[in-house]
Amino acid sequence: MALTAEQVARIAHLARLQLPADEQARVTDSLNNILGLIDQLQAADTRGVAPMAHPVDATQALRADVVSESDHRDDYQRIAPAVQDGCYLVPRVVE
């Protein structure tokens, strides 16, 4: 299943990665190379095999529904690129 340059542009958009037009061909080749490796999986007979999501098939641990975190907003916002009045600043979203 080889990707086209258009598909790669779509994937880059989904991943929110800027992909300049002059890099598209090179990136497409590189991804197709890896897909060639991955396509070996299609030959495996996996009929009746349950997918494995967790190495030891553990279930999620439950804990009491109590407050366990304290307020760290100032610590966390100190390392943000742009904040104001306790909010993260981004370009205007609603005109």
Place this chain on the structure above:
Amino acid sequence: MSLHTLTLAELAAGLERRDFSSTELTRHFLDRIARFDDKAAGGINSYITVTPERALAQAAAADAARAAGTAGPLTGLPLAQKDIFCTEGVKTTCASKMLDSFISPYNAEVVTRCDAAGLVMLGKTNMDEFAMGSSNETSFYGVVKNPWDTTRVPGGSSGGSAAAVAARLAPAATGTDTGGSIRQPAALCNLTGLKPSYGRISRWGMIAFASSLDQAGPMTQTAEDAALLLQVMAGHDAKDSTSIAQPVPDYRATLGDSLEGLRIGLPKQFFGEGLSAETGALIQAAIRELEKLGATTVEVDLPNSGLSVPAYYVIAPAECSSNLSRFDGVRFGHRCENPKDLEDLYKRSRAEGFGEEVRRRIMIGTYALSAGYYDAYYLQAQKVRRLIKQDFDAAFAQCDVILGPTAPETAFALGAKQADPIAMYLQDIYTIATNLAGLPGMSIPAGFSGGLPVGLQLIGPYWSEARLLNVAHRYQQVTDWHRQIPAAFA
């Protein structure tokens, strides 16, 4: 002074006897880092950040604890932390431009436990960007040189940790292993490296790459040191929901157990095409040593092991594309200049902040998880993952540990595989299946080929870390490969 030629266990005994103080020991290693590591001066570049003030404060506290009689077994021993572990108040970069400005507001659980044990952090080690690589060449902070031959790679992704310990710029270090990132650099740099069972060590504060595969572990000179460090790192942590509440045994207590009757499984797939002849011969010599200690061997079959690299390059990128979506240029990390709108902010911040290999894996993962392709790629890979696990289950019905090479070849030249991602991915051909199955695996020095170290890999069933350490320790008692130090750093 030759303090740097001593193991953690030997240094701990020296501190206990008051032969030297933690402050003297820490200064010795800080001096060596200043002398051998500076990239601009042609050094090996194994550290991204050195933390002398923090280290000397911890060393002073350790010396005070010893004077007060409250020191623990590891109090005052220096250690390097891979720069994937968050350290409060210290730059934590994961070797990415994305996190070049990131001062972590909290400590990883591994760091908390090391601090509590009285270990002294010398600094944060270089690595492949976001742990994606097998040569340490994808780091934003530049390549790390292999102390055994500075024209060659140290392996990756924990290449800085491996090079730092190999050059004795730290007596031990932490690493993380998603597809071989502790074991392969340990093999290429003549170290003992252990990737424990999935869930053995908390992943809290360890920057995530592929969450169902990532596991931290020790990188040391000896199996005994690995036991000491694992003892500190292992154990349940409620903050990591994948951490398992399994009792932690006393790893040092069983190091000397007899190997009489040990059944060693030799997978035929690990000794075939692709393995260099000299590496194969050294592994066979190691098997004979273990047989002299009472072990027997049996051939085992891992029929799906050839599918482990393809399955990994679906599962790991899929999980990375999800994990790395948090880097959005909004809350922390790199942000582009003058974004024209929110989408531009996301896209340019991420394209500028991530290196080429990271972007490549994010795109592979995004594609594998996208509508219409999920079943063919991700679900199929998860099914193959179960087949690989079942192969190991069947093998461990016949043997106690599995033995083989760690890497197909010795350290390769800097730049040799950079243009060919597939050739790089195949460096992990013997290590990846262990991560997919969640099993513990270990690499120990097994000799030299053309002056370069060769690693031997041991794989065990879940929670068999103590047995792996025992086998490695008994082997190290009858060999001295692990005591070899590169001449330029002796």
